[in-house]
Amino acid sequence: MSLQQIERPFFVGREPHRQKSVAGLVRQASEAAGSFLSRYGVLLGFLTLWQVASSLGWINAAVFPPLGTIVAALWDGLVDGALLDDIAISLQRSGTAFVAAVLVAIPLGLFMGQVRAVERALDPILQVFRQTSALALYPVFILLLGLGEASKVFVIFWATLFPLLLNTIGGVKEVDKKLIEMARVYGASRLTVFRRVVLPGAVPSIFVGLRLSATTALLLLIASEMIGANKGVGFQVMNAQYNFQIPLMFAAILLLAALGLIANFALVALQRRLCRWSEVIG
Amino acid sequence: MTIAQSAQRGEVSIRDLSKSFAINGRSINVLKSLNLDVKPGECLVIVGASGSGKTTLLRVLAGLEQADGGRVLIDGAPVRGVGAERAVIFQEPRLLPWLTVLGNVTFGLEVRGIARAEAEERARGYIRLVGLGDFADAYPRQLSGGMAQRVGIARALTVQPEILLLDEPLGALDAMTKITMQEELARIWHEENVTMVVVTHDLEEAVYLADRVLILPKEKGDTTRLIDVDLPRPRDRSEIRFVRHREALLREFGLH
Known part of the structure; x- marks a missing residue:
C-alpha cells in the first residue's frame, strides 16, 4: 500500500483546497450525507419504524412505548436525579470490577504467556473456570460474600477476568518468533526483548480482551443488579417492569446501551492512540 | 599476534564443522567436516540445493544455532552465540x-x-x-x-558489523527489484568494506556478488566445491565471462 492511499481517508470532508463554489458545497454536503446514511441509515430506519409503529398502534404501545415517551422518561429520570444515582452506583460496581480485572489479568497474562511451564500448568484450570458461567457461580459468591456489594463486584470481576487474561496470554504467545530472533541477533536481553518486542506486539490482542471484558462487565452488572439490589441501572430495569413503568424500563435499557457504546468508544480511541502503527477496527 | 592485530578484522574460519538433524527419527547430516576461511572484506556466496544446509551454516555462523562438531572462529575467537561484530539480514525484513x-x-x-x-x-x-x-x-x-x-x-x-550474514536476502522480491537490490548490495559491500556471507539459491545473484562461491553437496557422495569468481567490478551481467561463470555454476547443479 502506498503512502497516498493510506493518507487519503484523513482528508475526506476537510480537504484544505476545495473550491468554494456553491455547486462544490452542495456536492460536498451530499457526499457527506451519503456517507452518513450508508453508515447510520439502517439504525435510523429502525428507530423511525419503532416510533411510527408505536404511535400508530401497529404494535402494543403499552409494551413498546413510542421513542419520544422513552426519551422523555429518560430525561425526567436524569433531571430529578433518580437515574443519576443508579448510574453512579452501577459505574462504581462495574468500574471497580473492571479495574481489578485489568490489574490482575494483564500482569498475570504477560507472565503466563512468557513462561511456558506456568502456562501449561495453569491452562486446564483456566479453561474450566472460563467455561463455568459466572452467573451460575453467583449464588456461590453470594454464599461466600453475602448479598451486598462484594458479591456483585466479585461476580463481575470473575467474568471480566478471563477474556482479558486469555487474550493477553494469546497476544504474548502469538508475537512473531522471527522478530524475537531478530532482537536477539542484536544482543537484546530477555528483558529488552520483552519490553521492546513482546509487549508492544501483544497490545492489539490485549485491547481485544479489554473490549470483550468491558462488554462482559456491563452484562454481568445488570444480572447481578437484578438479584438483591435496591439501586443501579439493572435494578431500575427490573423495578420499572414490576411497577409497569415501561417507558422508564426502556430508558434504563437505553442507558445501558449508551454505557456500552461509550466504553467501547473510549477503548477504541485509546487503542488508536497507542497503536497508530496498525489499523484499528472499531 | 601483532600481524593479526594490524590486519583488517572480519575473518571467518570454519574448522571441521558438522551438523545433523533428526527427521522422523532418522539422523541427516547436513554439514560434514566443513573447512573454510573467509578473508576479511571478502564476499562469499553459499549455494546449494534445498536441504543442503546452507541456511543452517549461516545460522551457525550467526550464533543462532550450535554445531554438533567443529568450531567457528571470528578473528581467531571461537563463536559462542550471537556477537556484536556480526549482523544478520534475513529473508524477511523482520x-x-x-x-x-x-x-x-x-x-x-x-x-x-x-x-x-x-x-x-x-x-x-x-x-x-x-x-x-x-x-x-x-x-x-x-x-x-x-x-x-x-x-x-x-x-x-x-x-x-565486521561481518554481514545474509540469508536469501532478496529471495522474496520480484525480479526487477531483485536486480536493483543486487546492485545496491554490491555497492554497499564495496563502500562499507565489510565481510559478507550470502546464502542464495539464485545462481546469477551468486556470480554477481561473489568473490568465491561455496557449493554445498546435494547428495551423500558429492563434495563441497569452491569456485573463484575473478571478474572486475561493477559486474556486467551480459558480459561473456559473466555468462560463462553462470553456466559453469549451472553445470555444477547438472542443469546445463
Whole structure:
C-alpha cells in the first residue's frame, strides 16, 4: 500500500483546497450525507419504524412505548436525579470490577504467556473456570460474600477476568518468533526483548480482551443488579417492569446501551492512540 | 599476534564443522567436516540445493544455532552465540511494525545502549544510503517489500558489523527489484568494506556478488566445491565471462 492511499481517508470532508463554489458545497454536503446514511441509515430506519409503529398502534404501545415517551422518561429520570444515582452506583460496581480485572489479568497474562511451564500448568484450570458461567457461580459468591456489594463486584470481576487474561496470554504467545530472533541477533536481553518486542506486539490482542471484558462487565452488572439490589441501572430495569413503568424500563435499557457504546468508544480511541502503527477496527 | 592485530578484522574460519538433524527419527547430516576461511572484506556466496544446509551454516555462523562438531572462529575467537561484530539480514525484513523506519533502524543501536541522539544520527545516514531518506517517518505497513528489505539492511549496517550474514536476502522480491537490490548490495559491500556471507539459491545473484562461491553437496557422495569468481567490478551481467561463470555454476547443479 502506498503512502497516498493510506493518507487519503484523513482528508475526506476537510480537504484544505476545495473550491468554494456553491455547486462544490452542495456536492460536498451530499457526499457527506451519503456517507452518513450508508453508515447510520439502517439504525435510523429502525428507530423511525419503532416510533411510527408505536404511535400508530401497529404494535402494543403499552409494551413498546413510542421513542419520544422513552426519551422523555429518560430525561425526567436524569433531571430529578433518580437515574443519576443508579448510574453512579452501577459505574462504581462495574468500574471497580473492571479495574481489578485489568490489574490482575494483564500482569498475570504477560507472565503466563512468557513462561511456558506456568502456562501449561495453569491452562486446564483456566479453561474450566472460563467455561463455568459466572452467573451460575453467583449464588456461590453470594454464599461466600453475602448479598451486598462484594458479591456483585466479585461476580463481575470473575467474568471480566478471563477474556482479558486469555487474550493477553494469546497476544504474548502469538508475537512473531522471527522478530524475537531478530532482537536477539542484536544482543537484546530477555528483558529488552520483552519490553521492546513482546509487549508492544501483544497490545492489539490485549485491547481485544479489554473490549470483550468491558462488554462482559456491563452484562454481568445488570444480572447481578437484578438479584438483591435496591439501586443501579439493572435494578431500575427490573423495578420499572414490576411497577409497569415501561417507558422508564426502556430508558434504563437505553442507558445501558449508551454505557456500552461509550466504553467501547473510549477503548477504541485509546487503542488508536497507542497503536497508530496498525489499523484499528472499531 | 601483532600481524593479526594490524590486519583488517572480519575473518571467518570454519574448522571441521558438522551438523545433523533428526527427521522422523532418522539422523541427516547436513554439514560434514566443513573447512573454510573467509578473508576479511571478502564476499562469499553459499549455494546449494534445498536441504543442503546452507541456511543452517549461516545460522551457525550467526550464533543462532550450535554445531554438533567443529568450531567457528571470528578473528581467531571461537563463536559462542550471537556477537556484536556480526549482523544478520534475513529473508524477511523482520521490522517491528510499531516503529517507524527510523525507529527500526536505530533498534540495534539502542539495544546496545547507544544514546538515542547518536543512534538517530547514524541511522539517518544509513537510511539515506539505502535510498529511503524521504521515508524515515513511515511505518513498515506503508512500505513495499523492497523498501522494507532496505530498512532491514540499513538496520544491520547501522551497528557497523565486521561481518554481514545474509540469508536469501532478496529471495522474496520480484525480479526487477531483485536486480536493483543486487546492485545496491554490491555497492554497499564495496563502500562499507565489510565481510559478507550470502546464502542464495539464485545462481546469477551468486556470480554477481561473489568473490568465491561455496557449493554445498546435494547428495551423500558429492563434495563441497569452491569456485573463484575473478571478474572486475561493477559486474556486467551480459558480459561473456559473466555468462560463462553462470553456466559453469549451472553445470555444477547438472542443469546445463
